[in-house]
Amino acid sequence: xxxxxxxxxxxxxxxxxxxxxxxxxxxxxxxxxxxxxxxxxxxxxxxxxxxxxxxxxxxxxxxxxxxxxxxxxxxxxxxxxxxxxxxxxxxxxxxxxxxxxxxxxxxxxxxxxxxxxxxxxxxxxxxxxxxxxxxxxxxxxxxxxxxxxxxxxxxxxxxxxxxxxxxxxxxxxxxxxxxxxxxxxxxxxxxxxxxxxxxxxxxxxxxxxxxxxxxxxxxxxxxxxxxxxxxxxxxxxxxxxxxxxxxxxxxxxxxxxxxxxxxxxxxxxxxxxxxxxxxxxxxxxxxxxxxxxxxxxxxxxxxxxxxxxxxxxxxxxxxxxxxxxxxxxxxxxxxxxxxxxxxxxxxxxxxxxxxxxxxxxxxxxxxxxxxxxxxxxxxxxxxxxxxxxxxxxxxxxxxxxxxxxxxxxxxxxxxxxxxxxxxxxxxxxxxxxxxxxxxxxxxxxxxxxxxxxxxxxxxxxxxxxx
Amino acid sequence: xxxxxxxxxxxxxxxxxxxxxxxxxxxxxxxxxxxxxxxxxxxxxxxxxxxxxxxxxxxxxxxxxxxxxxxxxxxxxxxxxxxxxxxxxxxxxxxxxxxxxxxxxxxxxxxxxxxxxxxxxxxxxxxxxxxxxxxxxxxxxxxxxxxxxxxxxxxxxxxxxxxxxxxxxxxxxxxxxxxxxxxxxxxxxxxxxxxxxxxxxxxxxxxxxxxxxxxxxxxxxxxxxxxxxxxxxxxxxxxxxxxxxxxxxxxxxxxxxxxxxxxxxxxxxxxxxxxxxxxxxxxxxxxxxxxxxxxxxxxxxxxxxxxxxxxxxxxxxxxxxxxxxxxxxxxxxxxxxxxxxxxxxxxxxxxxxxxxxxxxxxxxxxxxxxxxxxxxxxxxxxxxxxxxxxxxxxxxxxxxxxxxxxxxxxxxxxxxxxxxxxxxxxxxxxxxxxxxxxxxxxxxxxxxxxxxxxxxxxxxxxxxxx
Numbered sequence: 014x015x016x017x018x019x020x021x022x023x024x025x026x027x028x029x030x031x032x033x034x035x036x037x038x039x040x041x042x043x044x045x046x047x048x049x050x051x052x053x054x055x056x057x058x059x060x061x062x063x064x065x066x067x068x069x070x071x072x073x074x075x076x077x078x079x080x081x082x083x084x085x086x087x088x089x090x091x092x093x094x095x096x097x098x099x100x101x102x103x104x105x106x107x108x109x110x111x112x113x114x115x116x117x118x119x120x121x122x123x124x125x126x127x128x129x130x131x132x133x134x135x136x137x138x139x140x141x142x143x144x145x146x147x148x149x150x151x152x153x154x155x156x157x158x159x160x161x162x163x164x165x166x167x168x169x170x171x172x173x174x175x176x177x178x179x180x181x182x183x184x185x186x187x188x189x190x191x192x193x194x195x196x197x198x199x200x201x202x203x204x205x206x207x208x209x210x211x212x213x214x215x216x217x218x219x220x221x222x223x224x225x226x227x228x229x230x231x232x233x234x235x236x237x238x239x240x241x242x243x244x245x246x247x248x249x250x251x252x253x254x255x256x257x258x259x260x261x262x263x264x265x266x267x268x269x270x271x272x273x274x275x276x277x278x279x280x281x282x283x284x285x286x287x288x289x290x291x292x293x294x295x296x297x298x299x300x301x302x303x304x305x306x307x308x309x310x311x312x313x314x315x316x317x318x319x320x321x322x323x324x325x326x327x328x329x330x331x332x333x334x335x336x337x338x339x340x341x342x343x344x345x346x347x348x349x350x351x352x353x354x355x356x357x358x359x360x361x362x363x364x365x366x367x368x369x370x371x372x373x374x375x376x377x378x379x380x381x382x383x384x385x386x387x388x389x390x391x392x393x394x395x396x397x398x399x400x401x402x403x404x405x406x407x408x409x410x411x412x413x414x415x416x417x418x419x420x421x422x423x424x425x426x427x428x429x430x431x432x433x434x435x436x437x438x439x440x441x442x443x444x445x446x447x448x449x450x451x452x453x454x455x456x457x458x459x460x461x462x463x464x465x466x467x468x469x470x471x472x473x474x475x476x477x478x479x
Numbered sequence: 480x481x482x483x484x485x486x487x488x489x490x491x492x493x494x495x496x497x498x499x500x501x502x503x504x505x506x507x508x509x510x511x512x513x514x515x516x517x518x519x520x521x522x523x524x525x526x527x528x529x530x531x532x533x534x535x536x537x538x539x540x541x542x543x544x545x546x547x548x549x550x551x552x553x554x555x556x557x558x559x560x561x562x563x564x565x566x567x568x569x570x571x572x573x574x575x576x577x578x579x580x581x582x583x584x585x586x587x588x589x590x591x592x593x594x595x596x597x598x599x600x601x602x603x604x605x606x607x608x609x610x611x612x613x614x615x616x617x618x619x620x621x622x623x624x625x626x627x628x629x630x631x632x633x634x635x636x637x638x639x640x641x642x643x644x645x646x647x648x649x650x651x652x653x654x655x656x657x658x659x660x661x662x663x664x665x666x667x668x669x670x671x672x673x674x675x676x677x678x679x680x681x682x683x684x685x686x687x688x689x690x691x692x693x694x695x696x697x698x699x700x701x702x703x704x705x706x707x708x709x710x711x712x713x714x715x716x717x718x719x720x721x722x723x724x725x726x727x728x729x730x731x732x733x734x735x736x737x738x739x740x741x742x743x744x745x746x747x748x749x750x751x752x753x754x755x756x757x758x759x760x761x762x763x764x765x766x767x768x769x770x771x772x773x774x775x776x777x778x779x780x781x782x783x784x785x786x787x788x789x790x791x792x793x794x795x796x797x798x799x800x801x802x803x804x805x806x807x808x809x810x811x812x813x814x815x816x817x818x819x820x821x822x823x824x825x826x827x828x829x830x831x832x833x834x835x836x837x838x839x840x841x842x843x844x845x846x847x848x849x850x851x852x853x854x855x856x857x858x859x860x861x862x863x864x865x866x867x868x869x870x871x872x873x874x875x876x877x878x879x880x881x882x883x884x885x886x887x888x889x890x891x892x893x894x895x896x897x898x899x900x901x902x903x904x905x906x907x908x909x910x911x912x913x914x915x916x917x918x919x920x921x922x923x924x925x926x927x928x929x930x931x932x933x934x935x936x937x938x939x940x941x942x943x944x945x
Binding site for chain 2: 045046047105106108109112169170171211213215222223224225226227228229230231232233234235236237238240241243244245247248249251253255291292293294295296297298299304307308311312313315316317318319320321322323324325326327328329330331332333336337338339341343366367368369370376378412413414415438441442443444445446
């Protein structure tokens with residue numbers, strides 16, 4: 014394949030590609046909010062149309078119990094390896110919206126980056142292989158391998174429909190290797206290959222005291238306050254150092270090998286600049302592990318939200334009837350999401366203060382952790398593509414985030430998933446002022462051209478090997 | 480005074496009085512919410528007009544830094560005792576509004592009670608002496624003593640302007656005894672005389688971790704989570720039994736005498752029915768004290784509200800940048816509100832987990848506790864009035880709530896405050912579905928007629944004695 018011609022095409026098409034991505038980002042496809050259902054459907058329709066204009070002969074928007082899945086298939090010829098490109102067109106909520114410097118759904122370029130909700134996670138990232146496909150089609154007529162596309166609209170709520178979808182459409186999705194356009198590079202100067210990710214288990218805890226809100230002056234001191242009880246319960250889920258104290262939480266965790274720790278230590282990590290970048294004075298977490306280990310290969314229990322009682326201006330002397338918290342756990346290989354949710358339930362039963370009743374609800378979004386074999390030939394192919402674009406060998410990393418699809422594809426379809434995405438961890442994914450560096454987008458499109466080429470030289474059998 | 484004639488007048492005027500009170504309750508005078516500023520002003524104007532129609536010769540709406548004060552004066556003649564009637568025309572916020580069976584500002588009579596925000600606290604209660612004044616005026620031509628009225632619009636936010644107002648208008652407010660139309664009876668069948676109330680100290684704690692919200696998968700496990708830190712900090716403010724563990728919190732608390740404890744034990748308190756009424760399985764608090772003592776004469780620290788991170792539907796895997804809590808403490812005699820706020824600040828400085836910064840802000844609403852001398856002749860006069868209406872002697876109680884005015888009047892004007900109000904603790908003050916029993920309103924108006932009469936037989940000097 015003529016990668017120089019493809020690169021030239023990409024340079025020429027850059028403005029049009031950016032305009033298109035901007036149009037995609039304008040669609041407020043927040044999967045978590047029922048009021049945005051239509052916007053999610055609109056994003057799916059936009060994406061399907063874009064796959065068609067990229068030349069994909071077969072494109073379908075397939076319904077699920079939740080948001081639809083956009084499917085595409087470009088079968089070039091039998092015998093070529095088939096790759097299934099995964100991404101998600103839904104985005105995170107945008108609150109607190111007041112902290113955005115430009116509105117989250119009005120994409121804005123400044124300082125060499127595109128700012129918008131979803132700029133990196135994952136609209137910009139999934140648009141990257143599509144732009145690369147334009148270049149391949151225009152310069153070579155057709156891709157050098159068979160392509161399938163699987164773009165879901167529920168990744169940000171834990172992909173509840175993806176498992177059932179995969180089980181019902183096994184033939185449609187059959188491939189030799191999956192490639193994820195969701196994920197990220199270590200930083201803008203350091204190419205990396207993600208070989209694993211953490212799993213997820215999510216619950217909500219609802220605490221209830223008295224039947225109604227009460228006057229704190231009349232009842233305070235004798236009637237249990239669900240905020241006090243919830244605070245005590247939540248405080249008891251970590252020790253002072255930040256270890257999780259939920260009974261059984263670490264039971265299934267594989268010991269970290271010295272080789273694992275050396276691999277992680279290869280990635281530069283400067284405590285002081287990390288803290289300075291985030292604006293915190295100190296870090297927290299298991300003291301037996303480095304911060305880099307804590308955020309990637311160790312499991313966590315994080316309270317994502319809490320609320321109860323009066324939150325307005327001034328004071329309201331209320332003894333509230335209810336208090337609530339949302340918790341997600343990041344899991345590592347061998348931890349079972351349901352067992353972890355059960356451990357939290359047992360902890361709540363055992364330690365919930367008297368006089369307050371607790372309900373624990375499990376959210377459907379859950380996933381096991383994922384870890385790719387280190388000798389998989391796809392990793393070598395990807396490493397060549399990255400070296401060609403970045404000028405240096407990628408480091409291998411395990412990321413702390415969760416991509417339920419890796420577990421679902423491995424378990425459901427028996428294929429490995431190669432992460433190939435070009436955002437960076439500082440892109441403020443899930444936070445205000447999310448952005449995607451234009452240079453990263455450009456490197457990503459060129460790298461995808463090279464990945465298609467490198468994978469096309471492997472046999473389907475090699476890609477399927479474990 | 481002909482109390483039978485006054486009673487007859489009150490029976491005849493009942494429907495008109497209820498209509499008027501309903502009109503008053505329709506005004507959404509929520510002092511805590513800036514958006515309700517005009518409604519608060521409208522309630523003040525309504526009340527001033529009502530004092531005029533009651534015959535009060537001098538009525539003024541006086542500005543403060545916050546909401547206005549409604550002042551009235553009916554000087555019958557020199558030599559008579561002068562009483563200053565206190566009440567507040569502002570009301571609590573109404574959230575959660577979904578739990579109201581009828582809208583909070585559409586007063587509705589059902590089951591012999593008037594349901595509305597402020598029905599008891601305090602519009603219905605302050606309207607009671609005004610209705611009594613109608614009866615006295617219509618049957619005796621004028622009240623038997625000199626009257627002044629002091630109705631504020633900031634009680635529910637801690638009366639921040641009342642102190643400055645009292646300091647600036649000492650001559651206007653001069654009287655021999657104050658009578659509070661804010662407060663309550665023990666229950667609908669048990670007349671009571673409130674001789675004391677708890678004070679108040681209020682703070683907000685703001686916790687901040689990283690500069691922005693972060694992806695919990697990318698940063699969870701190493702970056703301090705302000706919700707975790709706040710939960711740990713708040714959990715550490717009570718022990719497992721419910722004693723406050725903030726250092727120095729109990730330092731100034733007077734020991735409870737055996738006589739005090741006997742007086743409190745005279746009031747019937749059934750643990751099981753108390754719990755059943757509130758819908759809680761067990762009570763909490765200092766085990767060395769009875770529940771009745773805990774809610775009246777012991778100090779408390781209550782978290783009134785907490786919030787941080789994601790509170791919407793579903794899950795959002797965010798590691799939030801901020802978390803917040805609102806706290807009010809109920810204080811007993813000799814505790815200083817500023818010293819207690821300082822103790823909380825010191826506790827936060829000492830125990831706030833590392834990596835999260837905490838700010839403690841003091842709210843302007845604060846008050847010392849109040850306790851009236853047990854031999855004050857006003858108490859005997861009030862007891863006679865209550866016995867005449869209820870048919871039995873009142874019990875003396877110290878209430879758990881806070882009426883900043885008692886401290887302000889005692890300290891600022893040197894007069895004692897006699898509580899004379901006819902709501903009951905089960906009226907859901909500060910909660911959804913607040914109500915005022917029509918029978919209690921009726922008893923209240925008749926009792927006020929008798930109180931005016933009984934106090935008019937005392938000398939100004941006797942009422943001023945400590």
